[in-house]
Structure formats: C-alpha cells, structure tokens
Amino acid sequence: MTSLMQRMWKGKSGYFFLLPHFLLFFIFFVVPVGWGMYLSLFEYNVFSQTFIWFDNYKEIFSDQLFLKSLANTFLYTFGVVPLWLGKALLVTVLIYPFRKSVRTLFKAAFYLPHISSSVIIAMIWLWVFNPNFGLLNYFLQTIGLDPIVWLGNKATAMPALIMMQVIMGGGSTIVLLSAAMSSIPEYYFEAAKLEGANTWQVFTRITVPLLKPTLLYAMVMGTIANFQTFSNIYIMTQGGPEFSTSTVAYQVYETAFQNYNLGLASAMSMVMFVILVGLAIIQFKWLGSSVEY
Amino acid sequence: MLKKLRIFLLCFIIVGLLSGAVLAEKVTITWWINPWRIAPPNFPADQSPSSEDFPKWVSEEFMKLHPDVKVEYVVVGNQEYPQKMAAAIATKTQPDLFKGPIWDSRWAKAGLLEPVNPYLTAEDKQDFYPGALEEGLVDGKYYIWPWNFGTNGMGTSILLYTPDFEKAGVDWKKIVNEGWTMEEFVEIAKKLTWDTNNDGKIDHYAISFGAKDTHNLMNFLYAFGGELANTDESEVTFNSPEAVAGLQYVLDLVNVHKVVPKGVEGMGVYDVIGNFHAHRTSMGFGGPYEIGRISRYLESGELDEIFYPVIAPFPHVKGKDPVGYATSGGFIVFKQRDDEKREMVIEFAKFLTNKENTALLESLSYLTARRSVNEGLYKDDPYMNEQVEVYGDIMDKYGIPFFGSQEFPFSQMEKYFTAALEAAFAGTKTPEKALNDFVTEANKILSKQK
Numbered sequence: 001m002t003s004l005m006q007r008m009w010k011g012k013s014g015y016f017f018l019l020p021h022f023l024l025f026f027i028f029f030v031v032p033v034g035w036g037m038y039l040s041l042f043e044y045n046v047f048s049q050t051f052i053w054f055d056n057y058k059e060i061f062s063d064q065l066f067l068k069s070l071a072n073t074f075l076y077t078f079g080v081v082p083l084w085l086g087k088a089l090l091v092t093v094l095i096y097p098f099r100k101s102v103r104t105l106f107k108a109a110f111y112l113p114h115i116s117s118s119v120i121i122a123m124i125w126l127w128v129f130n131p132n133f134g135l136l137n138y139f140l141q142t143i144g145l146d147p148i149v150w151l152g153n154k155a156t157a158m159p160a161l162i163m164m165q166v167i168m169g170g171g172s173t174i175v176l177l178s179a180a181m182s183s184i185p186e187y188y189f190e191a192a193k194l195e196g197a198n199t200w201q202v203f204t205r206i207t208v209p210l211l212k213p214t215l216l217y218a219m220v221m222g223t224i225a226n227f228q229t230f231s232n233i234y235i236m237t238q239g240g241p242e243f244s245t246s247t248v249a250y251q252v253y254e255t256a257f258q259n260y261n262l263g264l265a266s267a268m269s270m271v272m273f274v275i276l277v278g279l280a281i282i283q284f285k286w287l288g289s290s291v292e293y
Numbered sequence: 294m295l296k297k298l299r300i301f302l303l304c305f306i307i308v309g310l311l312s313g314a315v316l317a318e319k320v321t322i323t324w325w326i327n328p329w330r331i332a333p334p335n336f337p338a339d340q341s342p343s344s345e346d347f348p349k350w351v352s353e354e355f356m357k358l359h360p361d362v363k364v365e366y367v368v369v370g371n372q373e374y375p376q377k378m379a380a381a382i383a384t385k386t387q388p389d390l391f392k393g394p395i396w397d398s399r400w401a402k403a404g405l406l407e408p409v410n411p412y413l414t415a416e417d418k419q420d421f422y423p424g425a426l427e428e429g430l431v432d433g434k435y436y437i438w439p440w441n442f443g444t445n446g447m448g449t450s451i452l453l454y455t456p457d458f459e460k461a462g463v464d465w466k467k468i469v470n471e472g473w474t475m476e477e478f479v480e481i482a483k484k485l486t487w488d489t490n491n492d493g494k495i496d497h498y499a500i501s502f503g504a505k506d507t508h509n510l511m512n513f514l515y516a517f518g519g520e521l522a523n524t525d526e527s528e529v530t531f532n533s534p535e536a537v538a539g540l541q542y543v544l545d546l547v548n549v550h551k552v553v554p555k556g557v558e559g560m561g562v563y564d565v566i567g568n569f570h571a572h573r574t575s576m577g578f579g580g581p582y583e584i585g586r587i588s589r590y591l592e593s594g595e596l597d598e599i600f601y602p603v604i605a606p607f608p609h610v611k612g613k614d615p616v617g618y619a620t621s622g623g624f625i626v627f628k629q630r631d632d633e634k635r636e637m638v639i640e641f642a643k644f645l646t647n648k649e650n651t652a653l654l655e656s657l658s659y660l661t662a663r664r665s666v667n668e669g670l671y672k673d674d675p676y677m678n679e680q681v682e683v684y685g686d687i688m689d690k691y692g693i694p695f696f697g698s699q700e701f702p703f704s705q706m707e708k709y710f711t712a713a714l715e716a717a718f719a720g721t722k723t724p725e726k727a728l729n730d731f732v733t734e735a736n737k738i739l740s741k742q743k
Contacts, residue, residue: 048403130564131556132573152504152559153719238505239708241558241715257376259705260397262383 033273036266044263056267066268069239069246072158073272076247077226079162080169084222085215087166088173093203096181107178111171122235125164126151129236151237154244161232161245173218180214181207220280227276248272319363320637324348324624325378325391327371330589332656341592344368347653355644362637369393389638392440392624392645398699401431407626408434412639420648424692425621425662431699438646439662440623441654443688446580447562448508448618448695450687451500452602457575461485469605469683472615475516475542478608482552485575499552500576501568502543503560504714507707508618509578511695512607514539515616522739526701529735531710532728540717540724547718558718570596580604580684581677585658601676604683606691619692621662660685702742709734 008015040057043050060066095106113121128135129150137147150160184207192202208215230249233239239246239254248268256265328344333351336342348366355364369377371394378395381387382405400406409429418426421439429437443449458465461484473481482499489497502510519536522529530536547553554568562578569577570590577583581604590596609615624642629635644650651661655670660681667685671677696703713731716722722730 045399129559131559132554132564132568147556149556149559149719152556152715154721157559238711240505240711241719242712242721243708253376254708257379260379260399262379 036269036273039263040267040270042263043261044266045261052263056264057271059264060267060271065243065246066248066251068243069248069251070271072243072245073227073229073247073249075158076162076165076229076245077223079158080165080226081219081222083162083166084170084226085173085219088170088177088218089208089211089215091170091174092177092181093207096178103178107171107175110174113168114171118231119235121168122232125168125232126236128164129160152241154241157237157241157245161236165226165229165232169222173222176214176218177211180211184210216283220283223279223283224276227272227279319361320634321363321365322390322634322638322641323365323367323388324352324641325367325369325374325388325393327369327374327393329392329657331653333653336656341589342656351645351650355641358644359637359640362641364641387627389629389634390624390626390642392622396437396625398431401434401436401699405628406436407628407635407639408436409438409626410434412643420663420665422621422662422664422689424619424688424694425623428621429623429625429699437621437623437625438642439621440646440651442621442660442662442667443580443684443692444620444622445582445586446604446684447506447578447583448512449607449692450578450580450604450617450684451607452569452577452579452583453605454569454572454575454577454600454602456600457485457572461575465603465605469603472606473608474611475608476611479546479550479552482546482576483550486552495551496573498554498568498574500546501554501560501565501574502547502557502718503562503565504558504718505561505711506565506578507710507714508695509562509565510540510543510714512616512618513543515693515695516607516613517542517610518613521695521703522697522701526697527739529706529732529739531735532725532732537725537728540714540728544717544724558715569602572600577602581658581660581681584677584680604680604687606687615687615691616693617687617691618695619688620694623662660688702738705738706731706735 041051041053043052043055091106091110095103098106127133131137131147131149131152134150136150140147148156151157188206188210189202192206197205228249229247230253233245233247233250234253237245239250249272252265252268252272255261255268326348329347330342330344331347332342333346336346345368348368352364352366356362367388374393375395378387378391378393382400387405401408413435422442425439425442426435426437428439429435453465453468455465458481461481463481463484468481485497485499486495487497488495504510514531514536517535517539519531519533519539521531547555547557554573565574566577566579566583566586568574570587579586584602584604587596587602588599591599606615607617624645626638626642629638646662648663648666651663652666652669654661658677658681661667661670667681671681709731713722713727716730717724717727
C-alpha cells in the first residue's frame, strides 16, 4: 500500500495533468451512469418516485416490443459494422498506392458526412427512398422495375437503413486505417513481393494482420456507436413499419420523453450499457493480440 | 469615539441600502413557447417574422406595463420540447408558464399546475369556445388559458385545388357548401386522377395518404361511426365493424379505385403536404394554417408559385354528418409558491390571451379561441375571410376530439395505431386484424394506467 502511495506520489505531475479530463469524465459519464443505475430501480415518472427493486427489468424483458427492438439493434449493428469496416478497408487499400494529395482528396471526400448534420443527411435519404418520387425508385423504373416502398416495407426498411449508414459512414475509419497503413514499414511489402506473394496474399498475410489493432479499435467504436443509433430511426421511420426498425435507443427515447417513464427508460439504458460492455470485452479478448513492427 | 460612531452609522446605512436593493429585486417570470412565427404589431410587411419576434415583443410590452417584473422567454423547438420539459419537471426547473406542443393531464393531477377557474371572468367564459376551455379540463378544473382554436386543421378539413376540379368538370363550390358523401368522393376522386404526360402511367392523383398521418386517416374511421374508446373510456373500441369499414374504405381508395398513390405505408404527413404543394394531388388536408403554409413556403423559396386552395369538409357517410377533428391550445401556468409572483404570472397569462394579443394569431392564419376576435379576423381579405368562416363552421358543427379526454393515454397508444395502419396499407394484415392488434395493445396500456 505504501509503495503504491509512493509510486503515485512519484508520478504526481502525470496525475495532475490527467485530473481535468478525469474530473470531466467523472462528472459527465460516471455520475450519469451511476444515477441511471439508481433510477432504474425506481418507478420514476416525473410525478412520483417509488423504489421497486428490479421490477423495471422484469417488465422490459417481458415486453415483446423491447425484445423486438433489442433484436433489431443487434441486426442493425451486425449489419452495419462488418460492411462499414469492409468498405473502409477496401477504400484504404485502393487509395494507398496513389500520391499523397490524391489520398488526401479521397479521405476528405469520405470524411465529409462526419462533419455534416445527421438530420440533414437523414432528410436527403428520405427523399432518396421516397416511394413516389425518390431517386432510388427513379432508377428502378428507368430499368423497367416496379418501385419499392423502401421504408414502408418490413422486409426492406432495415436493409435500407443499413445501406444508408454503410454508404455515409466509415470516413473516420478510412483516415485511421490510412494512418496505420502508412506506418507499416515498406520493406515488409517489398520482401513479400520478392518472395513471390501475390496481391491477395500481401493483403491477407501482411496488410490485414498489421492493421489489426486499428481494425479492432474501429470495430469496438463502430459497434458502440451503431448500437446506440437513434437520429436516423427517429427522422426516417420512427421505428416503423410495424416496429421493424425500432431500436433500443429509440425505445429509451419514447419511454423517457413521450411516456415520461424515466425509471423504465433507465433500465433499458442499463441493459444497453451491459450489452455494450460485454461486446467490447469479447471483441478485445478475441482480437486483442498485440502487434509489433 | 465620534469617528468610530460615524463609521458605524455609515456602514449601517450602506448595509441598509444594499438590503433595500435586494428586497426591491424584480419578480422574474420565465416562460417557454414553441416556435410560432407570429408578426407583432407594426411588423414590416416585406419581412417574415421569426419565432423570436412574438415572444420578445410580448415580453417587452408586459414589462413596460409592469416595470417591477422581468420577463424571460425561451423558444423551445417542437422536437425537443417533450424531453426538455420532462427534464425540467424532474429537476424542478420548469418555467412559470408555457405554451408547447405537449402537455400532460398527469401534471394537473400531480398538483403541478395552477387552475384557471378562479381567474376567468364572466366575459371570458362567454367569449372562449367551450371546446377551447374543455381542452384543459381535468377533474372539473380548467388548466389552459385558451389561445388558438384548432391547430393546422389536419383531420378537420380538406383543401381543394380548384383549377384541377374545374379541369375535371367538378363543381367544387357545391362540395364546400353542401359537403359530399363517401360515394361522391370516390367518383370525384376518379375524375381527378390522370396521366399528365400521356406515357400510359398515372402520375396525378386525387389525394394522398400517409400511414404516419394519424389525424387525417382517423377522420375516416370516425366518419363511418368508429369510436376510439367507449363512453367511460374504460375500453378501446377502435376495432368495431364501423372503424374497420372506415379503414377498408381508405384502403379501397388506394388499391381498388387507385385514386391515391401507392406507398402509403412508408409516408407521413409531410409527404402528403409535399404532394399537394407540387400539384401531384388535387386535394390536401388542413385548415387556414395550411393555406398560410403555402405563402410561407413561397417566401422561403420552398415553393415556386402561390396558389389558393379552398377549404371543404371531409366526406361523410350518407345520412350521417361529416366529422372534423377539434382541438385547441393555450398557455399553462405551473404551480407558484409565492402569492405575489402567482398574481403576476396569472396577469401575464391574461395579457398573452387578451383580445388584442390573441388577434395576432391572424398573421399565422390561425383561428383564435375567442369568438369576439374571430369575428374581426381577415376583414380585408375576402378569400381568407371565407376560408376561415368555412373552417370555423366545420369545427363548430362537426368538431369532435379524436384522442379521448386529457386522462386518456393515446400518446402511449399512438405507435401501435401507426403500426396497425402500416400493416393494413402494406397488406401484411387485414384491416380487421390490424385494428384488433391495436386494440389489444391499447387496452393493455389502459389497464396498466388503472
């Protein structure tokens, strides 16, 4: 204990510099999470506050709509993240051979959606998916196909949202992967080519393994972000049709701010929190081997 | 010694003055309003008012009348209003007074609101439409200071684009004056559906619907005799044969008569408005406010040219009256602990809803909650005057609340109703099955509330 204290005292300047960030993290993250856990044990509906132990958790796990929303959230996340990563990896590899200015141009172009308002993007995609005068149906009709009610059909609504997210997302991952790829020593690739490795072998045996730490980071962050998806759902489908695009985050919003049931909404948030922590642990365990070069 | 006494006296006077200044601190009234682009008096005619103009002007006017009061307004967007209000109530930082897109009768039941009854004059009671006062009725007390009567007219009336009616040889004046039956509506709708560019495909329809557009679709269910709930609101009954017939009628307009563009299951009210504005349909929905939207969209560049639709009632079942959604809105005062401040907040609520300030709703093409004010609206605009008269007549004669009393938890049920409509329009459920499923879920919510 004494040696721990001594070590902490020795590194006091480091801790001092960490303090502002830690304080903000504590106030704006740890306290709300703790408060959310506490609220989830209450029937807390703005007007009254009654301690009910785990009744909120019992209620949400017997609620078909919540379970459907949970399944939809997994479907959305596991639909988006692999495609998103695949797209980012493909783009990174394709633009890598170009000179720096061209690479920067592509990176900026793919990053652009990140600095645009998600609401505006969703509005534009609403027009793209519009059944009567949308861009997508216009193309379908020009090749003689019948128009599709993309966001009004249970079979197409979720794939449409996934497609939109895959097309619009991945910009930051491309930037990260490009940076990581630039740091791989060039002689690895040269040596592989001298040994007779083809492009596919270079990609699978050298590029991907050496990008693993960055890919893992992007996968964890992507999973967390997409598991909490809300604005696209809120603007484009409001969970419909027939709840086929309702997600946990959307249910939290509805429960808290339309039904004013903050206790139940907190319990839903806690379930989401636990699942995300679990997913992050699994991903680090499976893919977290260290890479040195 | 004398010097010390002087210093002591000086300090005493300074402390006294400071305390006096603190005691004389102004009463601060905080109020929230959602965006209402109302033009204050003498607002430049060539400019569009912003959502800040009215609250700023009215706050300043009140402060001029009451120099000892400081009025602070906050314009809260419609989307974020519910969460901001929920957070404010939970943290006890709610405004003193508000006008928003939402309010909840449970707030009144929990003792969070000030009832209006003790402050209403006999003249007010005569002047306000009974429906406008009853909108805020909870346990025998009124909680809303009525301001607007009706909202945008969704579910209340239909807008007719008269050039299309004339082109199709349909007498639109007869519809406005005498109404139309469901059968007549179908026949007229067929005449208003055509192929504009002669490529063999229908590209212009009579009307469009959106599954997420609850108000307008609900009108048809009510018109056929459906009722959301039984009289004492103990059971949801929107799966009655009458309600099913209403939904079947709307589905037939899409699938059998083909006078409505497909894709209803994926559309909302703004798609429907967009279709009407772009003349892809000859009929839209709404009242005077929606007519005002056309000129607002023109000013903001969202529309290229102005047009002047006329207001008509929804179609009715032969032998029955048409139906129109009637609602109203106003200002609500949160419970005040300080008597002096309460009087001031109530005074401000009265000021906001007095005849002069209520009349400012004219700039938004809204009908007001005061009969006396409505008589003087749009005197210089014969077209709008006529539309307001027709709209007021529909509200007055055929207006009914669609969503039950303030205690009825339709806001919690609405998602299941929308899901039922989506299923019916997508063809994944029959109208009967869709409404049965809605009623099952809605009754679960109702029993939980009990």
